[in-house]
Amino acid sequence: MENRSLNEFLNDESRATDTETQNTAVTAARPTMVWTPDGAVCADCGETVQRRWRETTDDTERLVCRACKPWE
Numbered sequence: 056m057e058n059r060s061l062n063e064f065l066n067d068e069s070r071a072t073d074t075e076t077q078n079t080a081v082t083a084a085r086p087t088m089v090w091t092p093d094g095a096v097c098a099d100c101g102e103t104v105q106r107r108w109r110e111t112t113d114d115t116e117r118l119v120c121r122a123c124k125p126w127e
């Protein structure tokens with residue numbers, strides 16, 4: 056993940072949220088995002104973040120930060 060300014064991050068964040076909302080309207084709702092007000096550790100990089108995404112593989116489920124989430 057390349058370094059980006061906070062401003063770029065926030066702009067990207069709102070675009071991602073818009074896309075997610077549209078996708079949710081078309082497909083079944085999936086609880087992919089987890090909000091932890093006090094912050095929680097990313098399972099991948101170990102960074103403490105409030106917002107994490109559910110990453111499910113064959114038999115495991117991890118909560119990772121936005122930078123570690125493999126966007127499709």
Ligand SMILES: [Zn+2]
Pocket residue numbers: 097098099100101102119120121122123
């Ligand atoms: Zn991470």
